[in-house]
Amino acid sequence: MKNFLDDDFLLESETAKKLYHDYASAMPIIDYHCHLPPDEIADNKTFANISRIWLNGDHYKWRAMRANGVNEAFVTGNASDREKFQKWAETVPYTLRNPLYHWTHLELQRYFGITDVLSPATADRIYDECSEKLSSPEYSVRSLLKKFKVEVVGTTDDPLDNLAHHQKIKQDDFGVKVLPSFRPDKAMNPDNVETLNAYIDQLTGVTGTTITTLDDYLDALKNRHDYFAANGSKLSDHGLDHIYAADYTDAEIVTIFKKIRGSEGLSTDENMKFRSALLHQFALWDHEKGWVQQYHVGALRNNNTRGLATLGPDTGWDSIGDFTHGKALSKFLDRLDTDNKLAKTIIYNSNPVNNSLFAAMTGNFNDGSVAGKIQFGSGWWFMDQKQGMIDQLNALSNIGLLSRLVGMLTDSRSFMSFPRHEYFRRILCNLLATDIENGELPNDIKWTGKIVQDICYNNAREYFGFYDSN
Template identity: 65%
Template sequence: MKKFIGKNFLLNTKTAEELYHEYAAPMPIIDYHCHLPPDQIAEDKQFENLTQVWLYGDHYKWRAMRTNGVHESYCTGDKPDFGKFKKWAETVPYTLRNPLYHWTHLELQRYFDVHEILNADSAEKIYEECSAKLQTKEYSVRNLLRKMDVKVVCTTDDPIDNLEHHQKIKDEGIDIKILPAYRPDKAMNVDDAASFNAYLSKLEAASNTSIASFNDYLNALKARHDFFATMGCSVSDHGLEQVYAEDYTDAEITAAFDKIRSGKELTREENLKFKSAMLQIFAVWDWEKGWVQQYHLGALRNNNSRMMRQLGPDTGWDSIGDFSQGKALAKFLDRLDTNNQLAKTILYNLNPADNELMATMIGNFNDGSTPGKIQFGSGWWFLDQKDGMTKQLNALSNMGLLSKFVGMLTDSRSFLSFPRHEYFRRLLCNLFGKEIENGELPNDLEWTGQVIQDICYNNAANYFGWNEDKVKNQKAKVKTESPA
């Protein structure tokens, strides 16, 4: 019987063990999409205790705690930090087979060298031990990133953000690239006239312009896009239920803007056409600058209206949606490709039923201009667990080239989330190791090891243009794993 999260966790063959320990484990990390707060990196924040770094803002844990019967005051409320942690520790034993059980103990091991099982009995000891470490300089947020050998982090930033914290980080010249990503979701959300116009007021302030016309609006957004580029941004991101690709005319979009700017609500048809136009315009700007564009598709957000009113978005009331993705996505990509304006693109789906759709969609627009130009993104949100990651890897393998995949990301708000890259790498090596030992793949570990290292790091470094640190295929000289 294997030890729980021992040295060979998730590795079920000797070949998988060698591929992971000798090839995957030594690779650095590029996290090209996350929600880490740049202000905390700029100030090199130190957390006072384990609750602050682990439970603040983590809706994954909140959902589990609520399901376990824990009152909201221990999740997002004002209960003392240790009280919140104790409720989480009491919940952990009931998360068996949920990825939270693995993530929790991986994070305790990798960051704090704590190998005990977290439960109500061990809660106080683990809390005190980890909190004491967090109060030392070795556990500042930058050193937490260094502990996991993170080379690049892309945060998620609205066009109105002034990026002052990125500027501070840039001026300081730290050894980790901390880069912004352009996320204009609010700039194309015309579902509510009052909210949209309130956003435009903020955009006016950020761009130091007056927005009276659609042309003014585009100029303000383009100025922010240009500003982000000066700050090292080369990645955009969109969180959408589905891609919008309605036919429209310039006159229709101008009229729709004038209507909503006057405070009137758009019809459903006007709404969809406006979003389609903005998505197209943002994509062309990305292509002009050589950026990578990302589309996270399929989340059904803010389902609990009562809790949305009480707590706001991103507090754990979202689910997988069953949107129709294929036709509009193909039309959108084709429109850009026809005009030779299709940038490098990563597509993420939240509904696993869309795996094969995405895996085949990327092949429609991979035109040979660059390896893996259109990517099927890693298992995301509800799918970044063992089953979800494995299914994504298999779909991509069956219908594309896994060898050109840009690999894993955290999509997280937590500085303790980077063992998710290890989790992914172990699953990746386990798939290859099993098939090598079954005789389905040749026993060429040097070549397979190179492919694995590329997926873990090199492909992303090349794809995004952060390739000065490309790591060549070589076996690890120093093991970094915990004891079995």
């Protein structure tokens, strides 16, 4: 029987151990997509206790606590930080086989050197030990990034953001690149015309322009896209239920925008046309700048109306969606490719049922100009756990080129999430080693080790252009 979370965790053979320890483990991290708050990096924040860095904002843990019968006062409410931690410690033993069980103990080990299992019996001691360490400069957010050999952090930022925090980080030059990503979801969402108009009015203030017509709006958004590029951005990102690719004419979008500015509601057809037009336009700008565009699709968000009304979005009320993706995704990519204006693209899937569809679709638009130009992204959200990662890696292996994958990302709001890269690397090494052990791949450790290092780091370094002068 193996010990829990020992040095060979998830590594089931000597070949797997060799691939991980000799090739994967020491590779730096390029965390090209996450939701870390740039202001906390700019301020080099330290946290008063373990709850502040570990529980605040983590809707994965919140969902588990609610499922375990924990009152909301101890989840997002007014209970003290210690009380919230105690409730999390009560929940952890019940998370067996949930990825949170692995992540929790990996993080305790890698950040604090704590090998005890978190439970009500160990909660107070672990809380005190972690909180004491967190008060030291070695646990400031910049120190943590360097501790885990993070070279690049790609944040997720609204076009309205002035990027002042990114500018300060760049000026300080502390050894980690922290670069913005252009996330214009709010700019293309006409579900609530009043909300969109308020957003447009804010954009007016940010750009110092008057926005009356569609051209005014596009010019202002292009201004922000250019501003992001001037501040080091190399990526865009979109969080969508599905890709929008409705047919439309320019005249129709002009009319639709007039209706929006006139506070008129849109029909479903008009809504889809507006979204499709904006999404296409953003993609053209991405291609023009040589950016990588990311599409996170398939989540069914804000399912719990009462929870959403009380706490707002991104608080644990989202789930896997069952949208139909194939035709619209094909149409969207082909429309860009037809004009040879399809940028490097990563598409992330949240429903394992669609893995093969996404893996096959990305292969349709690789044109030989860039290795792995169109990527089926790593397991995302509900799939960034052991089986989800294996499913994604297998689908990509079967239909595309696993060897060209640009690796893992945290997609996290927490500075405690970097062991997810280790988790992914161990799973990857074990998967390849199993094929070697079974005689399905040659016992060429040197070559396979190179592929492992490429997936963990080298492919991302080459693909994104983060190290190009800017």
